[in-house]
Amino acid sequence: MTEPETPPRERVTAWHPMLVALLEFYLPSGWRLYPEFLLNRMPLRVDIVVLRLAVQPAGDARKLHSIFGHLRQHTLIEHKGPTDDLEPEDVLALLAYGALYMRHNKLLDPDELCLMAIADRIPAGFVRQVERLRGSFAPVGGGLWRGELNGLLLHGVETREACRQSPTEHLLYMFSRAYLKGAGQILPLDPEEARVYNTLYQQVEQFRRQRGTMAVKDYELARQSYEEVLEQMLAQLPPEKLLAKLTPEQRLEGLTPEQRFEGLTPEQRFEGLTPEQRFEGLTPEEILRAIPPEVRELIAKKLSRGEPQE
Structure with a gap:
């Protein structure tokens, strides 16, 4: 009997390393982030983010309360970039990931695990599939959703709404569809967030160098959006601060x-x-x-x- 072929790894969206970098920057103390997780001995590695409580008591989150305010000891995050939608079959995948994760980590209490979906919006088809599995999922306001799936907590974050509820959530805007349609517009950022924003795209570049451009979906779209926003951010700076942020090549661009x-x-x-x-x-x-x-x-x-x- 021949060994089963390893299925080819799907292309990872450019928004995945950006979300990982964002969560890592604002992750409260006591938590550990896994950008990927090997679920068993077979090559079943999922494009999912795992947050696991490593030290108690955990620190309080300064930002991104729509995500960090709803963690359990173990949280699995299924993320869809602004060019993709949550599909009904994603409910099945999320449930399967949760079951395999519990088996891998010998978790028996469902209260220890949270399944989380982060996307531009939560579509009706996704909700109907949750209900077909005798679960529930409903909006609770501010772009947040709450429910249950086979005894597991199910939490949802609609980035298009959550990013506008508080300044602490503004960086989620770049994971919304409005970000791509806004010709480079972005919600107001404080100086720290502006620095974080600049590092997010660098994570995409690093990811691309590691796996190649063909392995990163929406790379050009992410690059173009980043450059448009960066241009507008720099245009708002006074000349002395603008020069300090430009590379030598950018300073000389356009000069005879x-x-x-x-x-x-x-x-x-x-x-x-x-x-x-x-x-x-x-x-x-x-x-x-x-x-x-x-x-x-x-x-x-x-x-x-x-x-x-x-």
């Missing part, structure tokens, strides 16, 4: 060669260049014109006598 060298001495313009780089692009006549007459005369005498040049 004359503008780039304006204010520099000849020595500063050539600083760091090799002799070859200093003369690159010049014709022999232009190079000769740059040499003082007495040096040219000395070179000519040496050449006429066949002396080697230093």
Whole structure:
């Protein structure tokens, strides 16, 4: 009997590493985050986030209360990026993940585990599938949903609504469909959140380098949205703070060669260049014109006598 083939790993959406980075930054003390979790000895690794209580008592969350305020000792998060919808079959997957996770960790009490869904919206088809399994799932206000699935707590976060309920939830906006349609708009961020926002896309880049562009769904969409928002954020800064946040390449972008060298001495313009780089692009006549007459005369005498040049 041949071994069963390992199913190919599905492409991970670009929003997954961004959500992981966001949760890691604001994760209260005492909790541990697992961006992926191997559910058994077979290659069943799921695109799901696991939060597990590691130290008691746990610290209080400063932000993202819509998520961190509803954790159990173990929480499994099924996340859909702004280009995807929760499907009825996702209920079955979430329930299966929960059962395998409990078996793997020898959990018998369902009160220790929370199943959580984070998406732009909770669609009716997802709710109907919960009800078919004799469960319940209903909105409780502010983009939050509450229910039960086979004795397990079921919590939902609609990012499009939850992000507008409090400044502590504003960063969830970038995981909503409105973020992609808003031409780079984003809800007001405090200085710390602005720094966090800049690091989120870097996680996508790191993830892409590890697994390749073809393994990351919506990579170009995430990159474009990030650049549009970053441009608007930088436009609101005073000039002195703006320059401090730009890379050397960004500072010089759009300037003519004359503008780039304006204010520099000849020595500063050539600083760091090799002799070859200093003369690159010049014709022999232009190079000769740059040499003082007495040096040219000395070179000519040496050449006429066949002396080697230093």
